[in-house]
Amino acid sequence: MIMQAQFITVEGGEGVGKSSNIAFILSYLKDKGIDVVSTREPGGTELSEKIRDVLLDAKNKSMVSDTELLLMFAARAQHLAVLIKPSLKKGKWVLCDRFTDATYAYQGGGRGIPMQRIAILEDWVQGELRPDLTILLDLPVEIGMQRASERSAPDRIEQEKNNFFEAVRQSYLKMAADSPQRYRVIDASQTLEQVQKDIAAVLDEYIQ
Helix, strand or coil: CCCCCCEEEEECCCCCCHHHHHHHHHHHHHHCCCCEEEEECCCCCHHHHHHHHHHHCCCCCCCCHHHHHHHHHHHHHHHHHHHHHHHHHCCCEEEEECCHHHHHHHHHHHCCCCHHHHHHHHHHHHCCCCCCEEEEEECCHHHHHHHHHHHCCCCCCCCCCHHHHHHHHHHHHHHHHHCCCCEEEEECCCCHHHHHHHHHHHHHHHHC
16 A cells, blocks of 8 residues: 555546545545545635635626636745645555646636646645545536536636536546646536445555
8 A cells, every 4th residue: 555645636627526526535545444535626714715716706707817826826935835744644545535636627728828838837835745646526417517507506616618628628637638647538418326435446446
């Protein structure tokens, strides 16, 4: 079993079932005797959660793309300093609901911000830290948006059109294709039971 601290992220668009599956992953790892902390982005700390509220507030319709990008990294800088890096240093595994790949997908793919601009911020804020394993829950946009609409009122980003989310999805799939050593893509259109079987198989392979 891998004993050193690992940084695992779960990525995906709207309605892919991240919350349910992150709860499953957390329980699965704990059952294996792994000391793991679960967190999310944007958010994860008191200050980062306040930034999240600003980012997702549907009333903030005037927010421009660069503001959105910089707020994402402001929340991330705090999250890394206060929770992620200290936890890893203590030997705890960190399980995070989205991380910088979401910024490449949403602000890069969706908003059209140049990827190299995001990369500059990534290097500045994170240094050499990158996830060890990324589980991408993939789902056709139409299905995901239908699921998301049944869950709650849409936040500022969820109010975007389907072509925005299709660009997000394609960005995720490109990252997965470009980094097969880190990414594991799970078909989230399957039953929850089958999705979790697939996730368990990935985790079992990973922690052997």
